[in-house]
Amino acid sequence: MPTLTDLSTIRDLCARYDFSLSKGFGQNFIINPGICPRIAEASGLGPGWGALEIGPGIGVLTEQLCRRADKVVSIEVDHRLPPLLAETMAGYDNFKLVLNDVLKVDLKGLLAQEFGDKPVAVCANLPYYITSPILMRLLEEKLPIQNITVMVQKEAAQRLCAAPGTREAGAISYAVAYYAQPKLLFTVQPGSFYPAPSVTSAVIRLDVRPQPPVQLPPEQEKAFFALIRAAFSQRRKTAANAIANGLSLPKAKVLAALEAAGLDQRARPEQLTLEQYAALQRALQSIDNRT
Template sequence: MPSLTDLSTIRALCAKYDFALSKGFGQNFIINPGVCPRIAEASGIGPGWGVLEIGPGIGVLTEQLCRRADKVVSVEVDKRLPPLLAETMAGFDNFKLVLQDVLKVDLRALLAEEFGDRPVAVCANLPYYITSPILMRLLEEKLPIRNITVMVQKEAAQRLCAAPGTREAGAISYAVAYYSTPKLLFTVQPGSFYPAPKVTSAVIRLDVHDTPPVTPPDGDEAGLFCLIRAAFSQRRKTAANAVSNGLSLPKAQVLQAMETAGLDVRLRPEQLTLEDYCTLQTALRRPVGNN
């Protein structure tokens, strides 16, 4: 099989299977031959590992994963791709295609059935328009996944990997940091794709925590992230004002809670750490006037 990063090969395959790239599915095929081996290596997989891939496309990254791992299961929503992948992945008996929407399939059951006790990594070139929903589902469901290595839009990568308490952080930065240790690995230029997107991409790796770095009061993770989202819903305001508006709480109650938590009431949302938000969450649960 000729190289799947060769543009003439891609065009021939698309013509053979009457396949046209779909903007709706965010399809951009990788044509830089150095990118996919680098992504696969960065994921840390090897013999004994299972890999869940999301959106295999024509199999450019998939074949690199299959060369390294025991088994690769690729979840694909585009019903036009199976015949094409049957040809490009014919040389790998450790590859399986699951024709499903990754946001709807029972991932826990899928991982148990396909990988058993193997350590599992997620690896993907994610469609930009659903990057956050996919990553949050993988993290929030606390699936048996060791790490997640994905290529996303550069701006999204920077936000996902921003440390809580820094200017670049957003609400999703706190969620990512709660569930994992993120690292921005390298950038990928538009010319590495066909068709070339208008933005630069970046590869990130999230090493999933066995235990989160902070503990919300009573283990109320949903409450913690509701508080953080409220704070960032108006990030130009102080955290106190944004939380008051976002959660429909009296401002006096929020100010008292911040003082109880030992936090400066002038702080903006991105200036608080994960631990600060947990402390504030605890203080907000106390009756007003009870210090």
């Protein structure tokens, strides 16, 4: 079996299959042999588990997942890769490739069909340009997955793992904290990839929560996240001004809701916690119900 992190092996495979890396797909192959075993171990995979991988590339991480999980299903959007993967993954009968776009495939149906009642972990080396849409789809659909262990751009990793109510947090930090418990595991230098990206990467793990840490009626979740996005759309302003502008609400209504929720009307967006945004959402809904 060839070593898939070996640069000469990668170049040979690419030449034989007339494959060139696509910037459009954000393809950077891992050539540091220590990285993928660490990602696979961090996911907690073992006997009885299923692994869902997004973007297998030539199979560097896939190989490590197959050594640990009962079954590995990899979703790949690049139609040029299946012949190459057929060679690199030929030794693993617990591997299945699904040629599709992860943002379009029926994930609930796929997980039910492929894994049944097995606990499932998601693993991936995610393209930087599409990190947030993929992670939010995995979380928002409330899929039957235990955790998500992915490599992303370091700056994105720090934002994804930032605690709500801190200066480093953004709207995505609150969304992640609502659905999961995030942890930044380790950083990965540009030289670990071919070709080398211009930025440092980091591996994070999101442990999916069985229940959100704040209580909101399901029908208010959409409005709750719209509220947070509005607040952070103008984070240099007070939360009241940003929310009023972002949601096209009278400022007096937003101020009244902040007062009703017991919150400082001069607070900045990043100063409010997840629970405080939930309280603000409930207060706004209460005002709507009275009018």
